[in-house]
Amino acid sequence: xxxxxxxxxxxxxxxxxxxxxxxxxxxxxxxxxxxxxxxxxxxxxxxxxxxxxxxxxxxxxxxxxxxxxxxxxxxxxxxxxxxxxxxxxxxxxxxxxxxxxxxxxxxxxxxxxxxxxxxxxxxxxxxxxxxxxxxxxxxxxxxxxxxxxxxxxxxxxxxxxxxxxxxxxxxxxxxxxxxxxxxxxxxxxxxxxxxxxxxxxxxxxxxxxxxxxxxxxxxxxxxxxxxxxxxxxxxxxxxxxxxxxxxxxxxxxxxxxxxxxxxxxxxxxxxxxxxxxxxxxxxxxxxxxxxxxxxxxxxxxxxxxxxxxxxxxxxxxxxxxxxxxxxxxxxxxxxxxxxxxxxxxxxxxxxxxxxxxxxxxxxxxx
Numbered sequence: 001x002x003x004x005x006x007x008x009x010x011x012x013x014x015x016x017x018x019x020x021x022x023x024x025x026x027x028x029x030x031x032x033x034x035x036x037x038x039x040x041x042x043x044x045x046x047x048x049x050x051x052x053x054x055x056x057x058x059x060x061x062x063x064x065x066x067x068x069x070x071x072x073x074x075x076x077x078x079x080x081x082x083x084x085x086x087x088x089x090x091x092x093x094x095x096x097x098x099x100x101x102x103x104x105x106x107x108x109x110x111x112x113x114x115x116x117x118x119x120x121x122x123x124x125x126x127x128x129x130x131x132x133x134x135x136x137x138x139x140x141x142x143x144x145x146x147x148x149x150x151x152x153x154x155x156x157x158x159x160x161x162x163x164x165x166x167x168x169x170x171x172x173x174x175x176x177x178x179x180x181x182x183x184x185x186x187x188x189x190x191x192x193x194x195x196x197x198x199x200x201x202x203x204x205x206x207x208x209x210x211x212x213x214x215x216x217x218x219x220x221x222x223x224x225x226x227x228x229x230x231x232x233x234x235x236x237x238x239x240x241x242x243x244x245x246x247x248x249x250x251x252x253x254x255x256x257x258x259x260x261x262x263x264x265x266x267x268x269x270x271x272x273x274x275x276x277x278x279x280x281x282x283x284x285x286x287x288x289x290x291x292x293x294x295x296x297x298x299x300x301x302x303x304x305x306x307x308x309x310x311x312x313x314x315x316x317x318x319x320x321x322x323x324x325x326x327x328x329x330x331x332x333x334x335x336x337x338x339x340x341x342x343x344x345x346x347x348x349x350x351x352x353x354x355x356x357x358x359x360x361x362x363x364x365x366x
Contacts, residue, residue, distance in 0.1 A: 009194060013190045014140070025095075033094050036098050037083075041079075048071075054068065095140060103147055106150075110158075119160070121163075215287070220286060227296055232336060232342055235298075241300055243304075244333070245309055247293055250357070250361040271329075278312050282298060282299075284296035295308075302335040330357045330362065332348075
């Protein structure tokens with residue numbers, strides 16, 4: 001997929017590419033779960049204060065015995081969310097927890113208002129505070145929109161009718177002001193989400209550029225070195241096979257001298273593109289330096305590595321019509337063995353490349 005497509009944003013300010021969106025959410029998981037945990041703790045503390053106030057002013061009444069379990073339930077749920085959110089390791093689980101807490105906030109408030117015979121303008125203030133709490137919760141914008149919209153509709157269908165002396169024009173003004181609040185929350189969340197994703201995309205592109213060879217577009221030496229360390233550690237722990245290929249273009253200096261460096265650069269580009277079509281996405285294909293390339297083949301034994309190299313050798317033969325004898329490459333192939341270090345594995349492959357070049361053009365030594 002083209003990089004522009006991978007980082008394209010939807011109308012909701014999220015990446016259209018699901019993999020990129022998942023990477024973004026995973027990258028921000030630590031921050032999001034901290035916000036979720038402490039926001040739940042703050043909301044639970046606020047409801048605890050309301051419960052204490054109700055105890056002081058309404059204890060002994062039927063209303064208190066009806067609303068106390070609701071508020072106590074939300075307080076307990078808030079503590080559970082605080083504990084659970086900090087232990088979450090997957091962003092999908094955090095989305096479920098955040099959505100559940102948003103719904104719990106809205107339902108608790110609506111059910112609490114249901115038990116009062118009359119309401120006042122503080123109920124409107126409470127509605128707005130709950131809406132702000134919903135949008136402060138780090139969640140997918142579409143889910144926050146659904147919860148807040150359903151919550152608002154339910155509020156204006158039933159509880160608000162209990163406000164004494166509410167005139168029709170006042171009712172319309174309340175709806176208008178609430179719509180403004182919803183619009184502000186949506187625009188603010190969309191803007192924040194888009195900005196965060198644009199920064200993420202820019203950082204990812206910079207990271208990709210730092211790991212890529214500017215001429216061929218494949219991985220560079222640094223990326224290969226880092227990946228080799230990781231693959232050797234993995235092979236050492238799991239016992240899975242690991243193969244390394246080092247190859248270069250035969251008589252590349254002659255191509256540069258006779259046809260020019262621009263043709264030489266083009267040879268490297270088309271060669272890299274051809275090899276990239278042969279190797280797997282899980283393989284690490286990098287430019288080692290000059291006309292030398294390396295391929296790291298995880299979960300690949302020596303026999304399979306030789307078959308991959310043979311396909312590469314055949315695919316590059318007719319890449320450069322300007323070269324009279326075509327393009328040939330020499331290959332050195334080595335397999336990771338117990339006790340091998342990064343240096344010893346590279347040395348084995350490099351020595352075999354040298355043997356291949358001494359034996360003639362287009363040879364494979366393993």
